[in-house]
Amino acid sequence: MTTLYHFPVSQHSRRVVSLLEEAQIPYTGKLVNLMSGEHMSAEFLAINPNHQVPTLVDGDVTLHESNAILRYLCNQHNLEQWYPTAVARRAQVDQWLDWNQCRFSPTIVSIILNKVFLKENGDQDAIKKGLAALPELLDILESGLADMQYLTGGSPTIADLSVASNIFHLGFADLLPTSSNIETWYGKISALSGFQKSLPSNM
Numbered sequence: 001m002t003t004l005y006h007f008p009v010s011q012h013s014r015r016v017v018s019l020l021e022e023a024q025i026p027y028t029g030k031l032v033n034l035m036s037g038e039h040m041s042a043e044f045l046a047i048n049p050n051h052q053v054p055t056l057v058d059g060d061v062t063l064h065e066s067n068a069i070l071r072y073l074c075n076q077h078n079l080e081q082w083y084p085t086a087v088a089r090r091a092q093v094d095q096w097l098d099w100n101q102c103r104f105s106p107t108i109v110s111i112i113l114n115k116v117f118l119k120e121n122g123d124q125d126a127i128k129k130g131l132a133a134l135p136e137l138l139d140i141l142e143s144g145l146a147d148m149q150y151l152t153g154g155s156p157t158i159a160d161l162s163v164a165s166n167i168f169h170l171g172f173a174d175l176l177p178t179s180s181n182i183e184t185w186y187g188k189i190s191a192l193s194g195f196q197k198s199l200p201s202n203m
């Protein structure tokens, strides 16, 4: 049995729900209400001491970290199309997954968490720094997509789901990128039925 602990407005949950739905892996979704502090309950901390979603429980395996969960699901279900086995292509997928976590995510969190969710209690300095960092990151993504259908080739992978989950988040602050490569690519990812099912309004 596969259970995903998630929250609808969590961008990290969104990428995992997208894959589970796209690959039609049977799973039970369990909502962890971050607004009411459910992630700090003793019951949830016993599953993930980091008090974060997403968390996957698959039989004897309990996993946190969204990108690790994506890789695990692909390996477990032989989803080679989502996580190619050819060494060079896999390395490209890993590169964008790591870029998303290490470079892009902190900026997304700084802006969206503080500006949209914490509002007047948000860290105004973090918002400013995030907004200042965003153009460079979007330029990198725009260039990475030049002459590419998807981030690593002619078909979408977990790297696309992961990065696109953060692009959707920018929409909460009316900051959806309008540069042509990103817009065309994001249009394709956001049209995937699995991605659609991961969106807060459709969960």
Ligand SMILES: N[C@@H](CCC(=O)N[C@@H](CS)C(=O)NCC(=O)O)C(=O)O
Binding pocket: 009, 010, 011, 012, 013, 034, 039, 050, 051, 052, 053, 054, 064, 065, 066, 067
């Ligand atoms: N690096 C983690 C980050 C997960 C994360 O930040 N989750 C947020 C929701 S988007 C969360 O659960 N926050 C609650 C907390 O940190 O206490 C991942 O990729 O899964």
